[in-house]
Amino acid sequence: MKKFRSGDIAVINAANISRQEAQALIDVEPAAVVNVAEFSTGAIPNYGPHMLLDAQVLLLENVGEDFIAGFRDGKKARITEQGEIFAGDNLLAHGTQVERAKAEKDFADARRNLVDRMEAYFGNSIEFIHSEGPLLIDGLGIPESGAEMKGRKVVVVSPSEDHRTQIKGLRNFIREYEPVIVGVDAGADSLVALGYTPDLIVGNPEDIDTDTLRSGARVILPADPDGTAEGLERIQDLGIGAMTFPAATDSATDLALLLADYHGAEMIVQVGDSLDLDDIFAAEPNATPAAMLTRLKAGNRLVDSSAIINLYTVKSGSSSTWLWAILGILVALAAIVLIIGMGGDGTFTDNLIDTWNNIATTVQGWF
Known part of the structure; x- marks a missing residue:
């Protein structure tokens, strides 16, 4: 523009x-x-x-x-x-x-x-x-796994177009608060790739790398109301323990948010797979009734990651940065002049002249 x-x-x-x-x-x-x-x-x-x-x-x-x-x-x-x-x-x-x-x-x-x-x-x-x-x-029906979320901040990472960028933007938040990290589907792979170990993984194991599943995180499988869970055979073949989460929604993100809410998370920071009224009006694939009700259930504890990233982003203009740098140099020079001028036995001016002559003599000696 x-x-x-x-x-x-x-x-x-x-x-x-x-x-x-x-x-x-x-x-x-x-x-x-x-x-x-x-x-x-x-x-x-x-x-x-x-x-x-x-x-x-x-x-x-x-x-x-x-x-x-x-x-x-x-x-x-x-x-x-x-x-x-x-x-x-x-x-x-x-x-x-x-x-x-x-x-x-x-x-x-x-x-x-x-x-x-x-x-x-x-x-x-x-x-x-x-x-x-x-x-x-x-x-x-919510699994008991996740009790450590009570009173703590929880980061739920779901796959989206820019979820890796969002994870990087949360690095200072994660370092400061050490939240419980929940990887959803391929979002768990992104966490491991960026150096984080998820505490919990919610999703179909068929869509998650083997190394991620073996990272030590507890695995929760979305299941149909009758208890049938896709990917259960793979979990059994890998020898990894897992719990099922039966529900009428097939969205692992919805289940992860319900899990954090039920176990008393103080704040739930959502990375990727966000939802707003415009998505519902436009009939976006992620804007299901289950997604809407899940987010209403989490209420004011649910925060989009962009809000946290904005809080941790310091914006400064290049011109003001230069001004502060120049001011710092001038202050340092003034302090040096004062120390030299008042540190000798003579007058302020004589002390400055003597110091300058000593520096000049030393430099001449080097050459």
């Missing part, structure tokens, strides 16, 4: 663009906005496209991922009425122009779809409560 000038063409990759994102674009006054994705996918009713159209901005969508590699930032381009993007005579991509009628139709369809989807979603939530009420209320 800092390089953007009024009348430029903005290139974005933002499906279902929000009002905030649209306003950020409107503020820099683009001539057109080219979207790699769709401005409205139909998953949620979003006002972003309407705001851009109200600002008389040309909208072009679905130009495809290849366009990102084909254009150069800051170079001149033109858009034809047919939705073609040219750099000189070179055709870079072809998209679909978004008109007002299409934006209105997409919004109305998305609103109806959202209502239908939410009715089904909360219907499934009621079914989960009906089948797993004893688990959510009294912890029925």
